[in-house]
Amino acid sequence: MIEEGYAAVSSRRIASKAGLPNAIHYYFETMDDLFIELFRRGATRSLARQEEVLSSRQPLWAFWDLLLDRSNGNLNMEFIALANHRKAIRSEIAESSRTFRRGQLKALADVIETSRSSTPFGSPEAIVLLLSAVSRFLTTEDAFGLDIGHSEVTGFVEQCITEIEGERLRAAEA
């Protein structure tokens, strides 16, 4: 799915790559059911990872690092592309996204309150969306070899995080 795109995923190839008999349609009624199961497994792990990160000493910095970590990003992009045209998968991802977003807001609302920052864009909702949007854009462009403005916007985002959460601590201190 990551290497060739969702369209290249087929029951036959899965069975073949896994060295298993092609009984996919015995275990999954349709391919969508298989994709949904795959998505849920990844989402469960990612959510655990997110909660771990959001409970660290500098949740905003850690969240930003997590967003920029491409290890799940490519797969997520494929699911979004797939969901654009499959209703069942779209609603699955939408509900999952709300869960992730709620977790982010729950953790970061506390951070905002604690730090009592007076940044002009201070709502947790705006900050979370800004980080999410910028990170996704940067990683997408990276895949195309584009980098115009990347350092500038990264600098801006990290300045925002610093205003809210303070200077980034070194790994040993975090």
Added chain:
Amino acid sequence: MIEEGYAAVSSRRIASKAGLPNAIHYYFETMDDLFIELFRRGATRSLARQEEVLSSRQPLWAFWDLLLDRSNGNLNMEFIALANHRKAIRSEIAESSRTFRRGQLKALADVIETSRSSTPFGSPEAIVLLLSAVSRFLTTEDAFGLDIGHSEVTGFVEQCITEIEGERLRAAEA
């Protein structure tokens, strides 16, 4: 392509929908060549539209409106998804993106200079990327029925634009 995704586009269906004989492979050697031709046509029109918008009275506001206009957005998303797995298309899009980006920076660098704004994130590169990233994220989420934080981040972005370019003029004044 927009309705069912790039994977649903085939030479047979194109000929069928157009009511033409299926001679696609006489005119295009491979499907990639066809996709690239399609992309170029759209890009040419979009670039003209961008230049028109960037030469209006309030280029930043007009640019922001253009980004949020979904009329080409869905198709672009499909091309990006397609490009993730096809080298020829990826380099085509990358080069096109650089052209768009250069046009944006050329126009907006002037705006920044003219307005002499002292915004902390003032580099044109950062602003252009911020607007691009946020608009793409918002429109993608819209398609999934997600709206948490949308009004907040929109408010933030529009506040930035206002600081740089002033209050938005009404249509009659622009």
Added chain:
DNA sequence: GTCTATACCGAGATAGAC
């Protein structure tokens, strides 16, 4: 030069073998 017929492949799904 333009298009048709077809080769060849592999997809999802299902009937039914064991």
Added chain:
DNA sequence: GTCTATCTCGGTATAGAC
């Protein structure tokens, strides 16, 4: 209960008809 064989469909690409 598990898997295999096969049905039907539609894909890209090409050989060759006209």
